[in-house]
Amino acid sequence: MKNLKIAIQKSGRLNEKSVQLLKNCGLNFENYKSSLITTVSNFPLEILFLRDDDIPEYVQDGIADLGIVGENVIVETEANVRYLQRLGFGKCSLKIAVPSHSDAKEPADLNGKAIATSYPTILKKFLDEQSITADIRIISGSVEISPALELSDAIFDIVSTGGTLRSNGLVPFADVMTSEAILIGKNGIENNPVVCELIQRIQSVLRAAE
Numbered sequence: 070m071k072n073l074k075i076a077i078q079k080s081g082r083l084n085e086k087s088v089q090l091l092k093n094c095g096l097n098f099e100n101y102k103s104s105l106i107t108t109v110s111n112f113p114l115e116i117l118f119l120r121d122d123d124i125p126e127y128v129q130d131g132i133a134d135l136g137i138v139g140e141n142v143i144v145e146t147e148a149n150v151r152y153l154q155r156l157g158f159g160k161c162s163l164k165i166a167v168p169s170h171s172d173a174k175e176p177a178d179l180n181g182k183a184i185a186t187s188y189p190t191i192l193k194k195f196l197d198e199q200s201i202t203a204d205i206r207i208i209s210g211s212v213e214i215s216p217a218l219e220l221s222d223a224i225f226d227i228v229s230t231g232g233t234l235r236s237n238g239l240v241p242f243a244d245v246m247t248s249e250a251i252l253i254g255k256n257g258i259e260n261n262p263v264v265c266e267l268i269q270r271i272q273s274v275l276r277a278a279e
């Protein structure tokens with residue numbers, strides 16, 4: 070039988086904890102920074118190292134059977150995948166924030182404002198639900214600087230400690246979603262015995278850490 074493939078982040082905030090989780094499940098593999106794929110020597114699994122943004126679609130399309138990625142990325146890409154297990158790391162929230170001097174007081178005050186974000190799909194859905202019409206400006210990085218540059222009136226981004234908001238003179242305005250790393254799988258893969266075994270091992274690692 071062909072080995073299953075799991076996609077994890079190549080580098081970035083989720084890489085180390087994803088690697089650690091798989092090692093704690095007893096999987097032996099080389100973790101070279103330069104490799105894009107590695108084989109687990111004692112379990113029928115290969116590990117693909119990818120940009121996190123690509124993981125949901127790779128799993129949806131079956132290029133990978135499983136993936137570990139932030140829920141925010143799954144929701145943003147609107148990929149059709151199964152949530153198999155919440156993993157308890159990579160926790161953050163996605164918030165709208167405004168400059169501390171802003172006169173915006175409630176969500177409706179965002180009508181007609183420009184909001185900078187790297188997560189346009191999640192933001193649009195929130196604004197639609199609140200019947201707000203705002204101008205969504207898609208920026209790929211350093212979103213927090215855009216109000217100071219007068220590129221936007223507000224931002225929508227990931228917040229964890231809030232330090233980046235504060236150092237850019239921004240204050241939280243609306244909580245849109247919370248996120249953590251999730252084990253996802255392509256539809257139907259949850260019945261595969263190798264996947265069931267991996268999920269059981271992950272659950273015992275998570276329980277032991279409680």
Ligand code: PRT
Pocket residue numbers: 078079080081082083119120121122138139140141142159160161226227228229230231232233234248249250
């Ligand atoms: O290269 P690649 O595309 O794979 O990675 P990336 O640069 O897109 O993502 P990366 O590694 O930054 O984050 C991966 C995932 O970690 C995100 O999709 C989230 O699910 C999760 N996560 C958890 C975070 C944070 N916490 C976080 N704090 N992602 C980003 N941040 C950013 C935040 O946007 C802010 O700009 O960190 C900055 C500091 O946050 P504060 O509030 O602690 O100051």
Ligand code: ZN
Pocket residue numbers: 120121122
């Ligand atoms: Zn990314």
